[in-house]
Amino acid sequence: MLTVENKVTTVFVGNIGIGGNHPIRIQSMTNTPTHHIEKTVNQIITIWKAGADFVRITIPNTKDLEATKKIKALLTKQNFNIPLVADIHFSPKLAIRAAAIVDKIRINPGNFAELGNNIPENEQQAFIRKKVSELIAVCNQYETSIRIGVNHGSLPERILQKYGNTAEGMVALTMQYLMIFNDLKFKRVIVSLKSSNPLVMVYANRLLKRKMIATNLNFPLHIGVTEAGDSDDGRIKSALGIGTLLQEKIGSTIRVSLTEPPEKEIPVAKKIICYAKEKTAISSDFKNITYPEIFSKRKVSATSLVDFNKYPQVLIAGKNFRQNKSQYIAIDNKNHSYEKTVVPFSEHITGIPIFTVNTIDKLSDYSGKDKMLLITFNEIKANILKIKNDKLLILIYHLSDLSPVYEVDAFFDFLKKEKINNPVIFHKNYTENDLETLQIKVAMDFGRPFINGYGNGLFITNHGTINNTAIQQIAYDLLQATRMLITKTEYIACPSCGRTLFDLESTTQKIRKKTAHLKGLKIAIMGCIVNGIGEMADADYGYVGGTPGKISLYKKRKLIKKNIPEENAVDELIKLIKDNGDWQDIHS
Known part of the structure; x- marks a missing residue:
């Protein structure tokens, strides 16, 4: 059983304090290509005016890195002091260069400094330490903070082989990085562990908090359910995962990830924070309450009405x-x-x-x-x-x-x-x-x-x-x-960002319209491959942006067909579902 405390240090992102006695901070992410400078600037301002404390942008290449300099300058020229966060995958070099421009760097340990399969662990750890040290040197020079952002969908093969695609694997990878940062005495660190499955997300963050307390680490946590989807599902999944942790006083900053315009995430985030404050403000006589470290369903006695163990x-x-x-x-x-x-x-x-x-x-x-x-x-x-x-x-x-x-x-x-x-x-x-x-x-x-x-x-x-x-x-x-009762199709849809290779919002609606009657089927809709395969591990089918205008289709984690023209891809997905015997006619 697990008991959690909430004592974290303050980390500044620009002029915004996170953790300590600061309020819970809200962030979102642009979904425009970053090199579309004017559109990106306008969207950053829109998100900030909606109530975000800082805004994340993606930097997948040098072109977008150079655009970020201009974006920062334009915001300053218009008197907007909005802290910017750079989202970096696969390239330590880009992260190092971006650290001189933005207020925070988000790196993904799943792809930041991985040498590949069958590399001795001591060599892998030495390489990670080298790349982290290089990044820290620039961050110290420019007072840039770093978020260690682990995603359930992008764990490296060495972690998957040892732990599987689990909360334990997410925490193990995170702790490897945290110990390096701590050893190098870099304190401007924020940590996040995200999953499209709210249960995995909650249990991973609880376990991480316990590990951090045990090792005297007190970095603030950023929390969120990634690929939560759109509409009702996205709101309920986000409130479920984020709300659970905030009630336990875990989390100093949040993002609600919706497959909708990013500014629509902010009012939902505000409501979650507000209700968490109401609930945690209620005085309680309950002391030393613990809760499970791993999920275990309470077994109940049989009734003549129904088997409640199977059917809530x-x-x-x-x-x-x-x-x-x-x-x-x-x-x-x-x-x-x-x-x-x-x-x-x-x-x-x-x-x-x-x-x-x-x-x-x-x-x-x-x-x-x-x-x-x-x-x-x-x-x-x-x-x-x-x-x-x-x-x-x-x-x-x-x-x-x-x-x-x-x-x-x-x-x-x-x-x-x-x-x-x-x-x-x-x-x-x-x-x-x-x-x-x-x-x-x-x-x-x-x-x-x-x-x-x-x-x-x-x-x-x-x-x-x-x-x-x-x-x-x-x-x-x-x-x-909560995975207690499946009554409809499950959609795992990412919130879109500058890496997205098709219109996620409209595509999700098209797929939902044609497949909403397939009760129990799980369909992942991913804008790019960064989190695609991993986050699809829990899905039956995957629809993933491969290259501009081209879609790849997956059955579980297996690539079935790639380079499908976007205009044909939804029909090809339906055909794939039918070919595998998972299709049902609407009135069957």
Whole structure:
């Protein structure tokens, strides 16, 4: 089990402090080719005006490096003091030259100084140290900071062979670099571990934090879910991953990666930070709370209703059970075509009764198999003897706006100590009229328990204007993001940057329109090859920019066809899916 502290030093990027007592910083990245100077300058300003603290640009070659000098000069001329971050892959030489221009260099240890396969590890480490030393020399001269940005999708072969494509591998690679930076006494370091899978991202950052504490390293962390996608999925995945860590006070700067115009990332980031502040500000009596280092799903007892170990449930309702208002709700699961009516016990004639603390004494007299108990943590502690031996009871655990972050952990610790293995469905009331805000709050309230292996379903009630169909979809989207229940096609889509070789936003929409009915299929849509193959490791099919105007198609990590003209590539993807037997007609 893991307990995390939050003590980090301050690192400056230009005039912006990160870590220490500074607020959580927000960043985004341009998606214009950097050598399109005027467009890039305008987009940097747009992102900054939306509320970003600094902006990242890609520098894949010398042409873009020279353009960056002009971009910096134009921003200064227009009186915009916006810190710039250079995103560098594959080239230590470019990183060294860029360090004299920008405020921060992002290097990717997966491709920064790798000599290739079958190189003795001592030679590899010596080469990394040499290249890092050269970069540090320039950064010291210009007071440039460095982000060590490890991506789940671009781990080097030597790490993959030893650890696999895992959170442990991400942390091992990061620690190799951190120890070199620490040994060379370079302190202007920020660290990030990102993945398109929110669970991998959360567990990697938790593990890194523990390793850093154990080795007395206190560098600030930049956090984000990469390739989160667009629309609802991108917001829920980002709130799930980033929100979980911020509630645990891990993370000093964030990016929400959406396959949308970059300025649209900023309002989402602000909402995540704001809600994390609200939740962490709630006073708590829970001390020494720990949570899993590796994912392990809580096993629950069987009920006559459904096997909750396999099929988490979604309850659909409108009114507030905590106020004992009369209502009827349905319990269902998209992978099972059934609905069951659920009613308060006081009005029970047919269907599944829900008991509360006011009717809990009637539990022992009820002869039906299916029954639920809506209860708070304090209520269950006070009434434990009345439910302890009822193996068929389904618990609906009610959280309020005053429930502290670690209450859920304490609740499940209590159940474990009392040897209670009953299924638990989470419940909370909201009063939201804005769909995006509700998505973020639900993902942050319930995503963290799901990531920790707790819970068997969701019961969301909202007293705003959002309809029940939309609320139900939020529940399904969160269950899919946590890998608990797959009910639709999964898209892994990068947010686009200056390396992108096609229009990601419109292409993602085209692919989604033609494949959204393929439940359970995972399709990766990548603008370039930098993270492509690795981030596609979890996908069934990959659509990747190879060269300008040309697309490569993958089945898992295997390249199937390359140099496909962009105008034909979506149809070729559909053909590939059909040829492999994964296609379903819409009405089948």
